[in-house]
Amino acid sequence: MKSVVSLPELPLRKLAVVEAVEGDRAFRRRIMEMGLIPGTKVRLVAVAPMGDPLTLELRSSRLSLRRKEAAQVRVRV
Template structure:
């Protein structure tokens, strides 16, 4: 199992778990990043961070170190 920060672009993955401090992970989950959700990293910002991800038909920008808290499976 790897984290969302490590998957390549355009590789669809499924969220296995979200960890981190309570209000941090709740915020991510309330935006729809819950276990079982399909996510794809669609782009990386020109300076290497943050990532652009597609989740639930929307595009979000998320920092690498935050994405590292989201564990995913292929």
């Protein structure tokens, strides 16, 4: 069964595909330039000690975003 959730809701290490990227313009532009665009495969690989920020794996690189902003990215599981 396929469902659309926001990035922070992903179970750890579960592969998903980016569905849509929203958020503050500069932030959105920067993560898109770094390859987080619709269709990109992404996994949540780590959560920092106090539950924030998160580390994602995409395009064989690792990217950390804060929970609040990562929630602007929707993914399909």
